[in-house]
Structures are given as structure tokens and as C-alpha cells.
Amino acid sequence: MAPHSPGTDQIDTLLWIGFVVAAIAIVAINGALIYAVRRYRGARDTDPRQVRGGRRTQFRVGALLSLFAMAVLIVSLVYTEKARETPTTGSAGLASARSEPLRIEATGQQWLWRYDYPNAAFSYYKLVVPVDTTIELGLVSTDVIHTWDVPQLAAKRDAVPGKTNHVVFRADEEGAYDGQSATFSGQAYAAMRTEVDVVSPQEYKDFIAEQKAGIQAAQDRVVGLIKEGEVP
Template sequence: MVLKANRLRKLALAPVLMLLSLASAGVLAAGGKVNQVNMSPGATEIGQSIFDLHMLIFWICVIIGALVFGVMFYSIYYHRKSRGVTPSTFHESTKVEIAWTVVPFLILIGMAVPATSTLLEIYDFDDAEMDIMVTGFQWRWKYEYLNEEGENVVFFSSLRTPQSEIRNAEAKGEHYLLEVDEPMVIPVDTKVRFLVTANDVIHSWWVPELAVKKDAIPGFINETWTRVSTEGIYRGQCAELCGKDHGFMPIVVNVVSKEDYAEWLDEKQAQAAQVSELMAQTFTLDELMERGETVYDRNCLACHGANGEGGVGTPIAGSPIATGDIDAHLEIGINGVPGTAMQAFGSQINNVEMAAVITYQRNAFGNNMGDMVQPIDVYNHKQGQGEN
């Protein structure tokens, strides 16, 4: 009797647990507020299609659950022993066998038709108006605009949330861990195809409101797309456990008017041209230190400390690397240290930034080496010359 009671209790709780799990999954998928109990259709037509499919399947499941549990509870109540009901004695019924085979088959067909239609829409990459290569790094995203008008527009997008908020020294901001220094920018009402890959480990590029979630796998290029109908700022995160700083890898997509996008594109191309010009320049120590501090705060501070004291990474202050051979210092900055948290920054920051941050590390935190590294030195090192 105890076993039967436990079994009935579990059956009674099953629909409640199912609804709770659906609600929690909807909140997570939508990236919505904590009191939101359903997923959001987002800002795209494909997102609306997915939402409509979700609601259709949801209500089909609700109806099936209500009918099944209704019949079950009706049978338990009206055919209980205390009413003097005598159990029927019968075995196989051809009609029942046919019914419970045909009815589920028809239900599954009814679900499969709209689901297949939506899947075909999701995987329709044709007629894209622009292409963007998305590459995952530990722990940032690289965006490369591949169309002719986006030539030379390549940049990294990194977490902008200050360390003071992460370490609970200050109150957390509205978009804690969901703000970046360089957001992706795309035009409204434009079909954008994303080519998603990774440089090191598996990541996943996920922006719920754009109905985009695609794994970024080293050595493979996966495709996905979006067409956003509403201007705005859309936020997401890496959805694959990619390492200890997995939670510090946000995504921000700014959807702007086509006119604003053209202006932004012109500005980014002008910046690329400016970097090319800077490559041929020779900077003073003060100029390198100023630029290098900015690069250090953005890329190095989290591991090596605000004062070069170390932490996750080794100390910079008094380091034999920062006070030793410049070539060895450049080698580590450019190619990293395999098997450690020290990444290869040679492809993540440009030659001007690399020269500045190496100079900064060699002259800040009491190191005071007096050394200067120029952009041409970084270029030569990458070419295997190692000239200083």
C-alpha cells in the first residue's frame, strides 16, 4: 500500500514538475527577467517562428497531459474498491491496440509538420546580404567582416565589467558581465550570416533575442544567420563551458539603421588605416606607456594584477621576463605559454598595442628598465628576425 501511495503521489506531482521545468527553461532561454515564465519571441522573424512552434507543442502537451491525467484520476476515483466496483476481466482488445497506435502517430505527424518547416527556415543560409566571421578565444570574441565593403574591419570584443564589480568592491551594474568594449554592429532588416569557429577550445555563440546559438569548434566553421527587425542592443554569452573564465565572455550586438551602420563601417576602416600608419611610426616612451597601460588594463590586469602583483598569472613586478631579454618577453606576449593560462596575444592585439604593452610591462610596477619596443620590432619578431 505504501508503494502504491508513493507511486500515485509521484504521478500527481509529475505535471507540476513538468510545468516548473518548462518555465525555468523558458526563462534561461530568453535571458529574461527573473519573474518571466516563458521564453521570448525576440526581435527576429525566425525567433517568432520558434516561439510559435514552442507554444504549439506546449499546448498540445498540455491537452494530452490534461486528458491522460483526467482519465487516470477519474478512473481512480469512480472505480475505487470502496464504491463496490468489480474489476473488469478482459485481455487484448484490437480496437484499443489500434487506437493507441494510430492516435499518437497522428499527434506526432501534427507536431512534425510545423517543426520541419521551422527547421528548414533556421537552416536557410541562402541570400545572405553580409557575412561575419565569429571566432571564439579564451575569453573573448573576434569579429571579422568578410564582405567587400567591410574589408579590413577586424576587432576583438572583450568583457568591460570592471574588476571592482567582479571582486565585490563596488555595487554591480545593470548589465553586470554582459557589457563589452567593442560590440558587434549590424544593420537592421538585413540578413546576416555568421561563420562561427574557435581558436582554442569549444565555445558557443548565443544571443537569445536574435534566435542565434551555434557552437564554435576549432577547425570547423558552423553557419547560422539572423535578420533583426528592431533596432537596439542585444546581449548574450558563451553557452559552452570553455574554461575557468567562461562566465566572463559576453556578447553584445548593436542593431542600428543602415545609415548609422555605414557611418560606423567608415569609422572602423579609418581606424584600420590609422593602425597601418602607426606601424611606420616611432613612439616616445611616454606615448608607449600611455597606450600600453590601456592595453594592460584591458587584457592583462585580470590575471597579472592591477599593480603587477600577480594572481591567476605570475607577477609582472620584478619578473625575470619583464626585466630580462626583450626577445623572450616578446615571444611570450606573441605566442603565449602552452599548457598555461597565458594566451597567445599575437593575433588578438595589433603590433602597435603589443609594442606598447611590452614597453609598459618593462617600465611599470617598479621595473624601470628604460626599454622601448616599437611596432616594427613586433613585426620583425613575428617574421622570425627578432631584431630590436
């Protein structure tokens, strides 16, 4: 899965570093283990020397391990801090989101995501955002804990009832990105998916206008029905 946001770029790099370091560590440990077993097995009759390691060896090994841990820690801190940086809206992005990010509220509920855009438009399941624009999703939940996870665009974050969590991203390419809720939330948890459509700023404006018109039409229809007495 190729990253499509500055933050996920950093996450991807750190993941690769971690993968390589872990692979080397696993091969080294198991290599030493297998070597020791093969080299010294079956020498049953010999009476091995009763050697014990001194304190100095332990300090040396401990110091080496500490250095390794420090190196991993520093690399992780650097990349995590980079991944946390808030990107700024680029030239191809939504003009109105230049100074501060486009704020959209994402509400998790069993088992669907609802997105509330500025200007009172909303959509279910599908989030539509303009390309090259900084988006700040405010994650809330109306029932249980959910996790908003679109791995190509952003770090995953939990929507916990009573708290607001934030996801910031800037999609660099138009297209559709799949996501799935990543915290067990009951029966239909597996089907709780979402999709992010990254479109041009003009298409985004059209979408918002269309949603608002649709919502308005639906409301008018309900109001009409109430007036006609069909809905009590």
C-alpha cells in the first residue's frame, strides 16, 4: 500500500526501518542459537568446563544493547515527530483552506461512519475531500469505541465516546482510498468500512452543493408531507 500523505510517508519509512532492524535481529539471534546447538550437540561424553561469565561481560553486552535501544528510540522519535507535523495546504488545494485546515467531523456509530462538513452538509460511509488540502478530522463516537483507519492517508485514531480525537492528513493524489474500522465494536464490526474519495477542489465544492441540495430537498419533502398530514 503506497502512502499518499506526508504523514503516512514518514510512517511507511519508519515501518521499513523497523522491519529491516527486526529481520536482522531475528536472524542474528536465531543464527547464534542454531550455531550453538549444531556445534555443541551430542558431545555427550566430554565433561564441559564449568565456566561462568564475569560481571564485566554482562556490562559490555548490556551497554551494547542499551546503545541499540537508544538508537531505535531516537530514530522512532525523529520519524514520529515528522509524522505528527501538520502539513499546509498546497497550491492545487482548496483556496479557503490555506490559512487553516478544512475541519470535518467524523462520527463513528455501530457500524457506519458519518461525516459532517462545514456548511451543514453531511454524508455517510463515503468521505469526499479536496486534493492537496490539509484536512483535520475530528473523531467522535455516539456509542462504542471505533477506530478510523485509512492506512494510505493517515495514522489510525480511536473515536472514543465523550472525547474528540484528531486525524490530520493531506492527500497528494486524486482517487479512492479504502478504510476499515479497527477496534472490535460488536456484531457487524467486520462490515464497518469507509471510503475516502480525493477529488479536485471544484469537484469537492460541487459535491457539497449537491449534498446540501439533496438534504434540502429531502427536508422540504418531509415538511410537505407533514403539512399534507401524511406524517403525524
